[in-house]
Amino acid sequence: MLNFESVAMRYADGTQALGGVSLQVPAGQFCVVLGSSGAGKSTLLRMANGLVKPTRGTVQVEGVRIADGSLARIRPRIGMIHQQFNLVARSSVADNVLAGALPAMPTWRALLGLFTDEARRKACELVESVGLQEQHLLRRVSELSGGQQQRVGIARAFMLEPPLVLADEPVASLDPQTSHDVLSLLRTQARERGTTVLCSLHQIELACEFADRIVALRHGAVVFDGAPGAFDPQVFEAIYGREPMPARSEGHATEPAAALPLHAGALELAR
């Protein structure tokens, strides 16, 4: 389904984001990428739809190599969910969800906003299935809560029924309970359709709960690849470079504070 072949990325400022990562994600898998900030999670995800071009190596989606020539064809087959939701705050929920259907329609129809009846029905169904009501349809996105906004983001990602969805830290700006609900929604939607999901996360306990497979990155290299059940404190140390201890005293800003204190218990739960 999704195939990274020893991809490497070095940004113009000399930062080595990825150093030769190979990864195969089979169809229908919910694959979570873990790693501290700067480990290369986003870079890896954004290579899958060509937002980032690898300096070395290739990426294939459904056997098609990601390149300038194939982007226009392959991108509509890949949905994407973003950390900051990336919705148009001033537009309505309906417009934001409908925008997910833009690549599949002629430009003149898009400019006039003439979506097909099928697309309009699809949008309504998706808005319902992500847990919003008809009353939300014409509301501006800026009036919704963070969790509701990400639900709109998920609805938009599934508009074209893509076989692959990339989720770049979809719950990093949400509270723990909402994060749980949103991820659970994402997994349900993906399961129903058999969609492959590549999702980056910071919360280990959420990864253990929802993932079919966890891939952990550190300094641009894979340090763990396996089922959630195989995740243990040694792996934690390999990813984050320290013991999974109650982090109250450290006040680490880059990772959501809720993730670390919960972690020890979450590992128990996952087993």
Added chain:
Amino acid sequence: MNRPASAWNLPRPFGARSLCVLLLVLVLGFFAGQRVEMGRMLSLTAEGVLAAVGLREQSQVLSGLGTIARSLFPPQISQRTEVARIEGFDRNRLPWFSHVETVETREPRLNPQTLQMEERIDSREELVEPFGYLWHVAAKMLETFEIAIWATLLAIVLSAPLAWCSAKNYTPHRVVYTLARSVVGLCRAVPELVSALFLVLAYGFGPIAGVLALALHSAGFLGKFYAEDIETADDKPQEALRAIGANKLKVMRFAVLPQVMPQFIAYTLYVLDRNVRMATVVGLVGAGGIGQELKGRYDMYNYAHVGTILVAIFLTVLVLDRLAARLRSRYA
């Protein structure tokens, strides 16, 4: 080097450098002021104020203003036209509120037979329309307004592609970008009055020249501001649509336009407001509307007519200003 926070240097306002700059500006301002006779302006104004409160006998400024006021008021409302000069005049179908008056004029004349001065009575008929001139001015004002509306519409149409090409993140090519930026700059650099002068030569007297002159200038203005808004619009929604393979036009329509619409409306309303005011001015060089009427009456020393026109312009601008403010607060 790590110093304790108590020793850190946080600059204060009004340092030595800013004082030097202030002094320099003052000195330059003084010399510039001398060249544009700011001293004389102050003394003349002071004289005027003193004369107004009765502390001085007379003042140049005040008497000048008085002359203007006396000649402009009372403004001309009615209109008289000699019946003989109206083509196809129908006595039974007069315009509303109008009537026909017979005016007798007596003038002394030399009778060639008797070589005596005789008083001769001439009588002629005049059509009197009590609100005729007011109506005429209103029609001219409407024409001015129409010039402004069409200039604004044309400006929007012209500026849309210019804005697209002169926004760094949407321009098709660097060369196109530079070209579009210079066209926008050129449009803005030429004042309406100047381009109207030339367009009157090309298109003849009348509103076409006015519309085009205003449209060109506003297109430059709108193009620049639209482009800057497009460039600074939040990139995140745009990236989301690019990521799923939407082309530039679609991204513009669904991720940029909704974001920048309030500013676009605000600029466009401002341009419309400005075009109404400028439409009166370009009329002065013969580009149609109330300005043309104003210039004609002024040249014929019909100062009462000029008074009516000025009041009409003032009222229109006032009403439009309130209207634009209301629209802005509602949509922007």
